[in-house]
Amino acid sequence: MFKKILFATSATGASDHAARVAFNIAKSYQSHLNIFHVLGVPSRGYSQVVVDVKTKERVDVDEDYTAWVTEDIRTYYEKYLDESLNYTIDVAVGVPAREILRQAKILKPDLILLGGSTGDEGESVYKKSSLGSTLQKVAKSANCPVLFVNRPAASFWGGLSNIVFGTDFSKISDKAFDFAMKVAKTLDCELSVFHALDISALHAGKMLNQDEIEQQIRESLRKIRSRYEPRLKELKGYSMDVWEGIPFIEIVKYARDKQADLLIMAHHSRKISSEDIRLGGNVEQVIVRAGCPVISINK
Amino acid sequence: MHDLLTGVFFWITLGVCLIGMLARFIMYFRGLSWQLDRVAYTSYPAAGFKGAVRSIYKWLIPFGTYGWRTQPFIAIAFFGFHLGAVLIPLFLLGHNLFLREKLGISFFTLNADVADIFTWMAVASAFFLVLRRLVLPEVRIMTTRYDYFILLVSIAPFITGLLARYQVGEYSFWLNMHIFCGELLLIAIPFTKLSHVFLFFASRAQLGMDFGIKRGGMKGTKMAW
Amino acid sequence: MPEGKFCNKKPVDTAEGINELLSDTSGNDYYKEMKELEVDSDLLWKTIQNTVKSRMKTWLEICAHCGMCADSCFLYEVNGRDPKQVPAYKIQSTLGEIIRKKGKVDNEFMRHCMEVAWAQCTCCNRCGMYCPHGIDTGIMFGYLRGLLYQQGFVPWELKIGAGMHRVYRAQMDVTDADFVDTFEWMVEEYEDDYPGLTVPVDVEGADIMYTVNAREVKHYPEDLAEAAILFHIAGENWTVPSKGWEETSLAMFAGDWAACKMQVESVYAAMERLKPKRMIGTECGHAHRATVVEGPYWAGRKNGQPPVESIHYVEWLAEALNTGKLKIDPSKRIKEPVTLQDSCNYIRNQGLKKATRDIMKHIVEPGFFIEMSPNKEHNYCCGGGGGFNGIGLFRKQRNIALIKKRDQILETGAKLVLAPCHNCWDAIRDLEEVYEIGIRWSFLKPVVVKMLEIPEHLRPEE
Structure with missing residues (x-):
């Protein structure tokens, strides 16, 4: 299931909750964990000098420095790193999203695990110059499922028992469903299939009456049944629901209601919708708000 | 004394000046190297010529370039000085009479009042150019004694000429001094910084060719001097 | 110690030599040795x-x-x-x-x-x-x-930079394989969004041979994807050479003329091998100056021209927009005050001022483009040109040098600066870092990609 995990971390407090989840999964499922840190972003023109993302200082990256940073990471995660854990640590230099994707291209992990957005990074020039945040870029372009743990509240991982799968009936959602099924089956979890009927954007300017809404809810439920139920029966338990509202809010509410340990969704926005994560697309919104880890699948 | 100055000396100085200028002018263009200068001079003669002409022409017009327009003070002093320095030696009545006697040629002559104005303008401008060298730190830092010497050599004929013109003291003394200074100037032209009187055209032409051929001219963009 | 271990008269021309120089953090020993250099x-x-x-x-x-x-x-x-x-x-x-x-x-x-x-x-x-x-x-x-x-x-960084060209024929340690791999990877990443997107490598007789800046390959590969997308949408018959793809020349900044010659000859060899109709370089100023304007002379080409007609990216983009090969969705044009940085290397030094302004006309809503003052060939350097950006020893001086551009930008009131030149882009990015005036900056490609009107047959299936 999760044989190889790529855990991209800032090795700071901002990634602590993601780290808990990362080490937890790795230990629970005997995965190989690659702890990956982009230590610096290129700076000073063509030169080799980078700005260290942690210290904000300009540094020349040479072997000594990377060795030092690697050691620093090892110390930071000392409490997790025991003999039972199969791990490696890599550091790189570059634009974080790009380097994470590059590492994923080489490593071909089953899962990429991405920490929370690194707080003050939002104000820095490095972020402004790139199109959209690390989170959006990795979610859009990764070739494997990407697991996000944005809020500390999302990091309490006591093993998996309830999974929520949010669908919008797209092709990629079907792929995401395959993945959700695989996880649920392998880990023996309950799977709740959920669709949120968007009453905000879809009918902007025109308020639907409740009959119409409920009519559509029934239709969506029928769709879920025909599309997913035959396979859901393979699981020990499942449920199917459709709620109306603003999709990302409803999904987050639903997951909370179901006490989900994991949320799985398809990410298929063609363009990075906005440079500001707070205005991002549906999946980004869920990632930012969810009370449990979120896995996004884009292909 | 007067005979000597207007006789042998005149011929020598005129010869040295003209031959010297010609030789250096030719040497300049022969010394241009397409590879060292990184300009394909001979491959695009038309583009090069156009660029060269534009480059010279624009800078000869008072306030014709950004450079002149952004620094009006020096532009005025510069043109004040150079108008006199070019017009007076060639077009003063006295000079033309002298030339006709010596060479059998003469040019158009300036009205005496106009000539006076140009001469005074040149002297006054030279004064401002000296003042500028003394006052402005960005000019002072580069100014050497050599620069003052060149200014002195170029303005001396004007000052002595004026002294003779207004007959301050002995006319013939100042006239001889004037001729002497003038000849000194002619001799100095090919061998000193005064070579700019002809190398200006060479150097401007070179940069004009550079822009005309390599730096945009052949892309159809005229340099906005 | 006349000739130092790091600092000496010998150019670096091996990968080991480069690594050795790099191992001297910030060139500390290098500059110490320089004091003894005869x-x-x-x-x-x-x-x-x-x-x-x-x-x-x-x-x-x-x-x-x-x-x-x-x-x-x-x-x-x-x-x-x-x-x-x-x-x-x-x-x-x-x-x-x-x-x-x-x-x-x-x-x-x-x-x-x-x-x-x-x-x-x-x-x-x-x-x-x-x-x-x-x-x-x-x-x-x-x-x-x-x-x-x-x-x-x-300066230490430029000795390394020139060495990079000698060893890799690129300004950074990016190999030919890295280049092709990265380009293909990028195209793969974007092919869902742009069906049919490819990177044709080493195609002979193409209309366009595209060359890049190694930094794009190393740190900003989206730029490669964007270039591919724009050629793709414009319907161009283009290719990239697997060898001779690097247009830049830090050797030019360093004054290493022998390395300059090696570098441009690698690009010219690619032109001669693939016989494209034209070569187009990326949005970089000094790269264009090195390969197109000065390069022919280093390579001993008496007519001062590269083997095939070579143009700057802005010339191609202006042409594609003017001829309608690329169409801009008017509703997506820039609708905020925006200014444009004229790169010395191809505006003052190759007269391309019209091309960039044509582009601005297409991509900016009328009334929102504000010229810097002065502009065009009279524009000031970004503050980081000629290698200044990358030299650690002179960082302080470089930061002071940024003030002119900062003030010029502030004067326009624009919050967005388009800088179709790597060096200018870097300098403007750095000036935001140092002086925090609240601006954004961009190359042209990412901006244009976002506002394209994509022809029906090139759109992804829904």
């Missing part, structure tokens, strides 16, 4: 005698010391009008002095020359436009850099 006066004087001919001799001789170049130099202006920053003074007190002394100068003087040549001149050539005698001090500083490089007095 000046080979005979070589210096012989080189000068062989290479200072009419043009430069005359420039140095007829300079009237009039100081009219002072105000043309942004470094003079931002350094409190320090007379020592007057272009004529800078060149007379360095190159002029070396020549007057027939090459008999000492180590300390050479180190002084190094600072002047790399931290007091960006070779933007603006002063050349303001000299009545047509003296282009920038050209002379380029020449002086060559002399200094030959003697080993060159």
Whole structure:
């Protein structure tokens, strides 16, 4: 299931909750964990000098420095790193999203695990110059499922028992469903299939009456049944629901209601919708708000 | 004394000046190297010529370039000085009479009042150019004694000429001094910084060719001097 | 210790040599050794005698010391009008002095020359436009850099940079395989969004051969994807060479003329091998200057032209927009005050001012484009040109140099700066980092990609 995990971390407090989840999964499922840190972003023109993302200082990256940073990471995660854990640590230099994707291209992990957005990074020039945040870029372009743990509240991982799968009936959602099924089956979890009927954007300017809404809810439920139920029966338990509202809010509410340990969704926005994560697309919104880890699948 | 100055000396100085200028002018263009200068001079003669002409022409017009327009003070002093320095030696009545006697040629002559104005303008401008060298730190830092010497050599004929013109003291003394200074100037032209009187055209032409051929001219963009 | 382990007169031309230099953090030992480096006066004087001919001799001789170049130099202006920053003074007190002394100068003087040549001149050539005698001090500083490089007095980063070109034929340690792999990877990443997107490698007889800046490959590969997308949407028949794909030349900044020649010859070889109709380089100023404007001369091409017609990215983009190959969705045009940075290397030094303005007309809602003042060929250097951006030793001076561009941008009131040049882009990014004036900056490609009207048959299936 999760044989190889790529855990991209800032090795700071901002990634602590993601780290808990990362080490937890790795230990629970005997995965190989690659702890990956982009230590610096290129700076000073063509030169080799980078700005260290942690210290904000300009540094020349040479072997000594990377060795030092690697050691620093090892110390930071000392409490997790025991003999039972199969791990490696890599550091790189570059634009974080790009380097994470590059590492994923080489490593071909089953899962990429991405920490929370690194707080003050939002104000820095490095972020402004790139199109959209690390989170959006990795979610859009990764070739494997990407697991996000944005809020500390999302990091309490006591093993998996309830999974929520949010669908919008797209092709990629079907792929995401395959993945959700695989996880649920392998880990023996309950799977709740959920669709949120968007009453905000879809009918902007025109308020639907409740009959119409409920009519559509029934239709969506029928769709879920025909599309997913035959396979859901393979699981020990499942449920199917459709709620109306603003999709990302409803999904987050639903997951909370179901006490989900994991949320799985398809990410298929063609363009990075906005440079500001707070205005991002549906999946980004869920990632930012969810009370449990979120896995996004884009292909 | 007067005979000597207007006789042998005149011929020598005129010869040295003209031959010297010609030789250096030719040497300049022969010394241009397409590879060292990184300009394909001979491959695009038309583009090069156009660029060269534009480059010279624009800078000869008072306030014709950004450079002149952004620094009006020096532009005025510069043109004040150079108008006199070019017009007076060639077009003063006295000079033309002298030339006709010596060479059998003469040019158009300036009205005496106009000539006076140009001469005074040149002297006054030279004064401002000296003042500028003394006052402005960005000019002072580069100014050497050599620069003052060149200014002195170029303005001396004007000052002595004026002294003779207004007959301050002995006319013939100042006239001889004037001729002497003038000849000194002619001799100095090919061998000193005064070579700019002809190398200006060479150097401007070179940069004009550079822009005309390599730096945009052949892309159809005229340099906005 | 005349010749140091790191700092010496020998160019670096092995990967090991580069790594060794890199292992000397910030070039600390390199600069220590430089203090002991011997000046080979005979070589210096012989080189000068062989290479200072009419043009430069005359420039140095007829300079009237009039100081009219002072105000043309942004470094003079931002350094409190320090007379020592007057272009004529800078060149007379360095190159002029070396020549007057027939090459008999000492180590300390050479180190002084190094600072002047790399931290007091960006070779933007603006002063050349303001000299009545047509003296282009920038050209002379380029020449002086060559002399200094030959003697080993060159900033650490540029010694490495020039070495990179010698070893990798690229400004960074990016191999030919890295280039092709990265380009293919990027295309793969975007092919869902742009069906049919490919990167044709080594196709003979294509209309366009595209060359890039190694930094795009190394750190900003989206740029490659965007280039591919724009060629794809425009329906161009294009290709990239698997060898000779690097258009830039840090060797030019370093004054390593031999490496300059090697570098451009690698690109010309690709042109001769693939016989494209045209070569188009990425949004980089010095790359264009090196490969298209100066390169033919280094390579000994007497007509001053590369083997095939070579144009800058902005020329292609302007052409594609003007001819309708690329169509902009008017509703997506930039609707905020925006300004444009004119790169010295292809605006002042190759007259491409119209191309960039044509592009602005297409991509900016009328009324929102605000010119800097001055602009076009009279625009000031970004503050980081000529290698200034990358030199750690002169970082302080570089940050001061940014003030001019900062003030020019502030004056426009625009919060978005389009900078179709890697060096300018870097400098503007750095000026935001240093002075925090709240601006954004961008190349043209990402901006244009977002506002394209994509023809029906090239859209992804829903």
